[in-house]
Amino acid sequence: MQPDNLDQQVRTLGDAAAAASNGRSARMLYGGPTATLTQTVIAMREGARLGDHESPGEATMLVLRGRLRVATQGQAWEATQGDLLELPLETHAVEALTDAAFLLTAAKVRQRAEE
Known part of the structure; x- marks a missing residue:
């Protein structure tokens, strides 16, 4: 297992966000489409919005x-x-008030297969 350095991820993704037309860049560090738990670093330039x-x-x-x-x-x-927010389960949006980056940790709800 190779560790991911979050400071390096923030720098790299921040540079990519600054150059991106939508002002955002992201990298999933853990998980994937079939995983329950995912962790993604997202960088946004000032004014960018999800x-x-x-x-x-x-x-x-x-x-x-x-x-x-x-x-x-x-x-x-x-x-x-340094702030940790619990994200609402309702519809929401995210806006960068300054150049910013965050670690999104999500535990997806899985539906049990009908037996």
Whole structure:
């Protein structure tokens, strides 16, 4: 097993986000399409946005750099470096208030096969 250095990921993805037309870049560090648990580093340049979407299950956001806003239809939360947010299960959006990066940890809800 090879460790992933989050500081290096933030630098690399931050550079990629700065050059991307949508202002974002991401890399899944753990998990995959069939895994229950996933961990993804997402970098966003200031003003970039992840539009309205729903969580696939329980999820947290650990801010690694910068300042972000998470908003639902009725509430908004701001978080800065070092903050850990529990993401709402309802539809929400994420906006980078400064150049920012976060570690998204998600535990997807799995449906049991009917027997």
